[in-house]
Amino acid sequence: MSAPLRAGRPVWSGTTTAASALRGRRRIRWTANAALGVVGAAFVLPLLWLVFASLDAEAGHATRIPRQLSLANFAAVLTPDLLFVPLANSVLLAAGTAVVNLLAAVLAAYPLSRHPSRFTKPFMYSVLFGTSLPVTAIMVPVYGLFVQLNFLDSVPATIFFMATTTLPMAIWMTKNFMDSVPIEVEEAAWVDGASGLVALRTVVLPLMRQGLGVVFIFVFIQAWGNFFVPFILLLSPSKQPAAVSIFSFFGQHGAIAYGELAAFSILYSLPVLLLYMIVSRGSVQAFAMSGGMKG
Amino acid sequence: MLSPERRVSLGSRRPGVIRRRLRLLPVLPSVLLLALFLLAPVAWSFYASFTDVALSGKAARDPSWLGLDNYARMFSEPGFPLALWLTVVFVGASAIAGQNILGLVLALLMARGNRVLSRAVGVAVVAAWVLPEIVAAFAAYAYFSRDGTLNQLLGLAGAHGADWLYAFPMAAVVLANIWRGTAFSMLVYRAALADVPADIMEAALMDGAGGRQRLFFITLPMIRNSIAGNLMLITLQTLAVFTLIWVMTTGGPAGASTTLPVLAYQEAFKFGDIGYGTAVASVLIVVGMVFGVVYVRLLREAKQ
Numbered sequence: 224m225s226a227p228l229r230a231g232r233p234v235w236s237g238t239t240t241a242a243s244a245l246r247g248r249r250r251i252r253w254t255a256n257a258a259l260g261v262v263g264a265a266f267v268l269p270l271l272w273l274v275f276a277s278l279d280a281e282a283g284h285a286t287r288i289p290r291q292l293s294l295a296n297f298a299a300v301l302t303p304d305l306l307f308v309p310l311a312n313s314v315l316l317a318a319g320t321a322v323v324n325l326l327a328a329v330l331a332a333y334p335l336s337r338h339p340s341r342f343t344k345p346f347m348y349s350v351l352f353g354t355s356l357p358v359t360a361i362m363v364p365v366y367g368l369f370v371q372l373n374f375l376d377s378v379p380a381t382i383f384f385m386a387t388t389t390l391p392m393a394i395w396m397t398k399n400f401m402d403s404v405p406i407e408v409e410e411a412a413w414v415d416g417a418s419g420l421v422a423l424r425t426v427v428l429p430l431m432r433q434g435l436g437v438v439f440i441f442v443f444i445q446a447w448g449n450f451f452v453p454f455i456l457l458l459s460p461s462k463q464p465a466a467v468s469i470f471s472f473f474g475q476h477g478a479i480a481y482g483e484l485a486a487f488s489i490l491y492s493l494p495v496l497l498l499y500m501i502v503s504r505g506s507v508q509a510f511a512m513s514g515g516m517k518g
Numbered sequence: 519m520l521s522p523e524r525r526v527s528l529g530s531r532r533p534g535v536i537r538r539r540l541r542l543l544p545v546l547p548s549v550l551l552l553a554l555f556l557l558a559p560v561a562w563s564f565y566a567s568f569t570d571v572a573l574s575g576k577a578a579r580d581p582s583w584l585g586l587d588n589y590a591r592m593f594s595e596p597g598f599p600l601a602l603w604l605t606v607v608f609v610g611a612s613a614i615a616g617q618n619i620l621g622l623v624l625a626l627l628m629a630r631g632n633r634v635l636s637r638a639v640g641v642a643v644v645a646a647w648v649l650p651e652i653v654a655a656f657a658a659y660a661y662f663s664r665d666g667t668l669n670q671l672l673g674l675a676g677a678h679g680a681d682w683l684y685a686f687p688m689a690a691v692v693l694a695n696i697w698r699g700t701a702f703s704m705l706v707y708r709a710a711l712a713d714v715p716a717d718i719m720e721a722a723l724m725d726g727a728g729g730r731q732r733l734f735f736i737t738l739p740m741i742r743n744s745i746a747g748n749l750m751l752i753t754l755q756t757l758a759v760f761t762l763i764w765v766m767t768t769g770g771p772a773g774a775s776t777t778l779p780v781l782a783y784q785e786a787f788k789f790g791d792i793g794y795g796t797a798v799a800s801v802l803i804v805v806g807m808v809f810g811v812v813y814v815r816l817l818r819e820a821k822q
Contacts, residue, residue, distance in 0.1 A: 251729070255631035262624060263639035266646055266697060268671075269661040273653070276660075284660050286667040327551060330544035338541045346545070348814050353556055355750075355810030357758035359779040360802035361556070363786040363795045364563035367571070387555035390548060419541070448650035450761045455787075466652045470765070473656065481660070488653040499648045 273485050282482035296486035306490065308461065309468035313447055313491075316382060316464050320446040321439045323386035328393040328438065333423050335394075336401040337409070347398070353391040362455050369456060376458045385452055389442045396441070400434030401427065440502045444495045465491045560803055567797035573790035581793065588797035598798065600773060601781040605757070607688060608695070608777050613756035616696035618749060621703025625711055626733070640704070647701030655765035658694035659683070662766070687767045687775035694762055699755065703748050710744035711737070743820045750813040754806060778802045 268286070276282035277296050279289035300306050335343050365384065366375075374380035404427050412422040428435065450466040457463050460471070469487055472480075567588050571581035592598035624643065628636040646654060661667045662682040669679030682690045714737060722732050738745070760779040763769060769776035769784065776784070778798060786795025 251630055252632075255627045256635055259624075259627050259631045259635050259639045262620070262627075263635075263642050266639070266642040266700075268667055269657045269697060270642070270645060270649075272660050272667055273657050284663045284666045285670055327548045331548035333544055334541050335545065338538070340538065340542070342542065348818070350552075351817065352807075352810045352814050353552060355754050355806055355813055356556060356560070357754065357779070357802055357806045359758040359760040360782065360799045360806060361559045361563065363782050363792065363799045364559040364566065365555070366786070367566060367792055367796070368559050368562055383551065384555045387551045390551060394548060420544070444648070448652070450650070450652045466650060469652060469656075473765075484656060488656055492649050492653050495648060495650060496645070499644075503644075 273488055276482050276485035277489050279482055282485060284481065296482035297490070299480075299483050300487045300490070305468075305472065306465075306487065309463060309465040310491070312378075312462060313464035313466070315378065316385065316453065317443045317446040319379075319382040320385040320389070321442040323382060324389055324393045324442045325397075325435060325439055327386070327390060328397040329423075329428065329435070331394050332397040332401045333419070333427070336398050337406065337419070347395070350391045350394050354395075358388050359451055362451060366455050375456065376462065378457070378462055381453060381456045384456065385446050385449060386442075388452070389445050393438050393442055396438050397434070400431045400438070403434075404430045437502050440498045444498055447495050563796045563800050563803060566793055567800045569793050571792045571796075573787065573792055578792075584793065588794050591794065592797065592801075597773060597776070597781060601776050601778050601798075602801075604688060604775065605777040608692060608759070609753055609756045612692040612695035613699070613752040614749060616692065617700045617703045617752050617756075618745075620696060620700045621748070622707045622745075624700070624704045625707035628708065629711055643704055644701045646697050647699065651698075651761045652765065654698050655694075655762045658690075658697065658762065659766045662690040662694070683767055684771055687771065691763050691766055691775050694766060695756065695759060698762060699752060702755070703752060706744055706748045707741070710741040714740050743816075746816050747813070747820075750809055750816065754809055754813075757802065757806060757809075 272284075272286040275286055275289060278292050278294070279287070280291070280293040280295045282289075282296070335347065369375045369377075369380065369384075372380075408430065409422045409426050412426045413419075417425065447464075448466065450470065453464050454467050454470070457467065460468065463471075465487075469484070469491060472487065473484055566581075568584055568586070569581040570584050570587075572578045624639070628640065649657075664679075664681045664683075666682075668682065672679040680686065718736060718740070719732065722736050727735070758779060759777070760783065763775055763777060763780055764783075767775045769780040779802065782795050782798040782802065784795075785798060786792050
């Protein structure tokens with residue numbers, strides 16, 4: 224947008240107006256930069272505490288540059304009970320959720336994309352409607368349901384529930400990605416006698432693997448960061464993911480061990496930051512628009 | 519699945535119908551998951567809100583029908599009206615005003631500012647959004663606590679800080695949610711602004727339209743679909759915020775930052791009254807559904 228503004232020189236302007244317009248534009252640019260700097264600083268500040276406190280053996284609430292850089296906090300949390308078991312649980316939950324999601328979404332997207340019928344549109348809009356349910360609102364009834372079905376404290380049941388909460392989004396994204404694979408490639412496979420699902424597996428999926436990667440990572444990030452669902456549905460500490468164990472840790476030791484809390488937070492956040500960097504290359508839009516804004 | 523030959527013979531004998539139905543079979547796993555884990559809880563929520571089902575004790579095993587008692591209770595106790603009001607404040611201040619306007623302003627500034635600076639600010643804003651919610655909540659808690667960063671800054675400026683989380687809990691959670699969620703609006707508006715055709719801008723500039731006129735009469739009307747969609751999505755996301763508030767204030771002090779999700783959680787799990795908790799949850803679900811219907815309509819119109 225800045226390019227056309229700069230190019231859009233009024234034809235009738237004499238030298239004086241051109242000069243003042245240039246000054247005006249410089250002023251706008253300078254103001255924009257100053258405002259950006261202020262907002263950026265405001266956004267960085269709360270994160271700065273996290274980084275400084277993790278490297279400071281005597282950290283408190285206050286943000287300060289550590290008197291002595293120390294990895295003691297990281298060393299203190301690098302134990303099986305504190306970090307490795309909860310992280311392994313997080314991996315299991317997040318990867319399990321992403322796999323279930325991807326399988327269900329790909330299977331559903333195939334007929335919706337390739338054999339549109341009069342059910343397709345109503346189905347897609349119901350699914351979209353499903354994305355608007357506030358998940359925290361259904362946690363009380365879900366807890367009741369899990370008690371009735373004896374699902375409480377079950378990792379597989381929790382995985383299936385978490386997969387369902389992101390499934391509407393995943394179906395929309397997957398269908399959009401599949402729509403962009405031309406049907407002609409597939410027809411060749413049909414002529415060779417391959418059935419629909421064989422063509423899906425051998426022809427369509429390989430062509431949309433980037434899109435599938437985006438969906439997988441998107442669901443993985445959501446599940447990895449989810450606190451409320453495992454907090455309600457998983458009771459044994461040995462099954463709880465890092466999001467929940469960090470909360471109990473904070474409740475018990477938070478008042479004294481801020482540095483360790485910060486170190487734990489950073490180690491737990493790194494995987495999703497890395498994954499986000501992978502998807503954001505070129506597909507931030509797909510990521511942000513996943514709500515179906517571009518439908 | 520059927521083998522190709524069998525499918526062909528089946529299709530040729532009974533043209534179409536069965537084959538077309540069978541084609542829809544792969545949708546089944548998704549439908550089952552959505553029915554069991556989304557539809558059933560919603561239905562159960564509405565049902566349980568008419569009973570006195572409890573977390574433990576006799577009412578857990580054998581709940582009795584209360585009719586509208588739980589809903590009547592909402593308006594006779596001060597807890598619910600307060601939570602409803604605080605939810606409106608939270609959504610209005612942090613999402614509709616805060617995230618939405620700041621996101622738009624950031625997107626506009628980024629289009630005019632220095633490219634390297636814009637990218638750096640974008641990373642900072644997105645980082646707060648990508649972090650796991652519990653980590654973001656801890657960072658916000660430390661920032662607003664009595665000897666936290668905010669009071670340090672105020673101290674540098676010579677002002678006396680406050681104990682924000684106790685004295686002004688709503689202001690603290692609203693600001694924290696703006697910090698946490700603005701990235702989404704920013705990304706939406708950056709994409710929308712990039713789609714505004716350059717020649718229209720140029721024509722307006724030729725006609726001598728000033729910056730403010732271009733913004734209000736050209737840019738904003740052109741991205742109105744994005745604005746509407748963004749408002750719907752961030753409203754729905756903010757309605758569901760629980761972790762941020764729970765970690766920062768646990769809804770306190772004395773319910774001063776208890777929004778509807780926090781109230782539903784407390785009634786159901788702290789006081790063991792699942793019946794009343796589901797009644798609160800049902801209200802939230804209905805609000806979500808209303809927004810959901812509007813959102814779906816909006817998208818359908820945008821596509822047609």
